[in-house]
Amino acid sequence: MSQLTKRVITIPSTVEISLTAQKILAQGPAGKNELLLNPEIEVIREAEKIWIKSNNLALTGTFNSLIYNLILGVEKGYQAILDVKGVGYKVNLRDRMLELTVGNSHLDYIPIPPELKIEIKGNRITIIGSEKQKVFAFAKHIRTLRPPSIYKENKGIYLLGEDNNIKLRPGKTLRK
Template identity: 75%
Template structure:
């Protein structure tokens, strides 16, 4: 049996949860989110605790984690940082869009979703929001514009701390 399926989720005092048969609505200091439930899922609430029941254990563990992420997101929020590294690589914020100059012949424009906040600090992009999936999806969307180079360090868009884990490849060599 999945250990996540057995996990009981405690609700912080700053978070409000309303349950119905089809969805879970969560409100907190960082925003509000909702989750549509699978027909086989039953969410049970007793005082300040929630748990998920279903005959399908895989669904139980999945929805347990999704509800936990919703509660964490509206209580504390999620944050993702990206670093833009490279000669001449620049990022600026204009009219609700990120303007990226990352070594192409043109500028890349990325519109910021209304539920996310983006902050720029020199070469660092900080994305915050209450929905984990949207924060990480948006961060990856930006990173795909110029992924880290596998041949040379300090070139591309990195997740914060990712540079340490990358393995560089050697370039081609001439045969004689």
Template identity: 35%
Template sequence: MSRIGKKSIFIPHEINTTINNNCIVISGPKGKLSYNIPSLIRVDLNNDNRSINIYAINSTKKSKELHGLSRTLIYNMVIGVTQGFNKTLEIQGVGYRCNLDQRKLILNVGYSHSVLINPPKNISIIVNNNFINVSGIDKELVGQVAATIRSTRQPEPYKGKGIKYKNEVVKRKVGKAGK
């Protein structure tokens, strides 16, 4: 069985958890998230709804794979509705800039046109100088929106221009040597 899947998940007091027909719903101060539990996994609430235990029904390879995955997804839901998730991106390059028009992110990153990114309604984007902060309660969605923004102009290794994550290290290369 999965080592991660064996760990129980502690539920803080400000969170409400319900399980109905293989669907777990977790609601907290930041919002509400739900997850459809696979048929090979069983989820139990313990100690007056203050902890969650996840069990694999049988020992097939598929159930072992889903055991740790289900525990991690439910744990991320608990963290999301209490604290939320955020990713910070940094824009580097001469003339590269971004701004926000209502909810749409407008990126001017060296193309002949500006790139428009319209985030989902659960995601908020804040622009501060050359930093873009993507935040929300769903970890997967926050990461996907940040990856979409980064993919518009990935950092290149020669000059380091492009959009990168805040703590990302771009391995620099040496250009051609002139003779």
């Protein structure tokens, strides 16, 4: 049996949890979120601890992770950091729009979801929010505009620390 299904989640003192049969509502310093529950699982709360019971082990592990991420998100929040690297590549913030110049003949405008906060410092974009899925989905959406180049070093939109993991391929003339 997976250790994740046996995990007991402790609720920090800064987070308030309200539990009903259909959903969990969490509120903390970084925001508030809710999670809809599957009818096959039973969420048990005792004082400052939560655990999950179910006959379906896959659902138990999944909802254990979802509840843990929910609590962590409202307590500390999540952030994704993107580096925009390339000659002439620029990032600006206009109202609730992200304006990117990434080597196209036109500017790319991306509307920012209301639940996310964006900070820009130079060519580094920091996406902050309380929902893990929304933060990293928005980071992935931005990254699709100009993914890291596999032929040239330091060109494209990178997740922080990702530039060390990308293997460069030789060009046509060097493949021989």
